[in-house]
Amino acid sequence: MQKRETFSLKLPDSLGYFGPYGGRFAPESLMEALLELEEAYKKAQKDQHFKEELEELLKNYAGRPTPLYYAKRLSSLLGDKKVYLKREDLLHTGAHKINNTLGQVLLAKRMGKKRIVAETGAGQHGVATATACALFGMECRIYMGELDMERQALNVTRMQMLGAEVYPVRVGQKTLKEAINEGLRDWVINLHTTHYVLGSALGPHPFPMIVRDFQKVIGEECREQFFKQEGRLPDVAIACVGGGSNAIGFFYGFLSDPQVRLIGVEAGGNGEALGEHAARFASGKLGIFHGTKTFVLQDENGQIASTHSVSAGLDYPAVGPEHAFLRDLSRVEYSKVSDTEALEGFFLLSQTEGILPALESAHALAYCLKICRKLPKGAIVAVNLSGRGDKDVNQIAALQNKGQRV
């Protein structure tokens, strides 16, 4: 048992594989850029100065460490259970995404790049990228699906005010997947000047590794906080899984602690039919998409399926490859909650604790509510509150006006 888990900590292998998942399935036009990035990242990792600069930024600019908060009132509703929230929502810009963008933009600067492009779904990664670009004086363009621009309008304005150009993507279902396509196309065209800041633990090697490494601070911090605050580790740790960056960063700190049950929560959307959800592990098939081999929602002809989730950040047809491997190892369990359940979670946390969670994070919360019923008395549950819900208030208000039961 122990051996297996320590083993997974050393991944990916030199070709970017997590067991059978991952790899670098990129068009030739991107191969050299990916190799250059991998090389630069390896060098940066060994550079004490890079490490210190990033740590300093995370601490004094982004606001790390984030608190581990015991949600007493919420817990009291759940019987004799203790729910802790890892407060990534309190970070500068309002989500865990800034951990990764500060790291990657710093790296891009070392590589001599002048321009940054990124995709965004919920807008949090876009805002975090635009922020890092403002901080480092880099030109910034964010690709965003038109549907997402509507439902996350506040974040569009934020990005623009930060000096970034938000480029609407009007192809296909006009969400995250198309935004990534467009971002990658831009990168291909502008290889020499530009770095592509991928926002989740996805895509071709080395992205899943780099993003995880920049996010693993969440779990490492949280583990220490548990020892300090509770004298022990949680029994269960839960995170939502879009591409999988907040979840992998959170879980990573606990991988070698077999007593901590790890649960990733996908978007169950409106139902089981293809196109109604983004639960890749529930009905996705092994495939290769956006440069990585993993579980992908697709039709029987290998065409990538459309997805649905009330939360833009989870609305994506592929899951990060390391998650697929952790699932094979039975180290992490994956489940899903529906749009409605997520909205219930959103309101419950807002009204019992005075914390508006991001709709993405509300999925993790909703699952926490479900599982707490089944856990023994005294159980401790940690939920990664990956972001705050300010960006979602207009969308939720609109849903309420449409008479959705929320």
Next chain:
Amino acid sequence: MIGRIEKTFLELQKDRIKAFIPFVMAGDPTPEVFLNIVEILEEAGADILEVGIPFSDPLADGPIIQQSAFRALKGGMHIDRVFSLLNIIRKKSNIPIVLFSYLNPIFRYGIERFAAQAYDNGADGVLIVDLPPEESLEGINFLEKKLDRILLVTPATSPLRKKRIAERTRGFLYCVSRNGITGLQKELSKEAYELVKSMETLSKVPLCVGFGVSTPHQAKTVASYADGVVVGSALVDELARIVEGKSTLEKFKEFAFSLAKSIHQEQKDN
């Protein structure tokens, strides 16, 4: 036994003629019109045919070929139907056919099954855009036995990888004219010329240039230094204009003829 692609180049090279390689998406705008277009292209003098298998997320393609894929998908195109179309083409024609695809549809179909069926239905080569030579997948060795697997180099490809790719590619080497995606361009970059020159000593197979060759004039320029010229977006754009009612098959035919002529006559003019 030598394959159709190799044979075609040997014959062309005897007469010092360069290859005209049009790209069209299978089933765009409909299977019937697609077959019609293939006939026109052959009549115009196409030497090798590149046939796209449509994919929902063609990230190496610009808007013109993206829309072409979406039209084909909307019409219900998928791999088995592409094979049926090849079969129909093969009944009348011996033109070498290269399939151009993204990996996931082939992966889902089964790589070995794909290779066997493609071969049986008359395909000669395959170009899988997002499968770099470094990646190995079950079934790829079998595929490489059945079909010429064509690889790409771009102006960004490093000397080390250029060498490896040149050793591995079969049929021909696809030299991407610029760092970028497919689509039209006003002017050809010098990069394309430099790329071809840099590959000449490395490659044992013909060097063909594609991505963005937009006009007969550009095609002629490319034909002056490469063994073949791939024209995709420009033809597909003309097709899109037919779909929109802004052009006709007659005009498409004229355009195909002028491309073929400028490529084939290049040597004579020199």
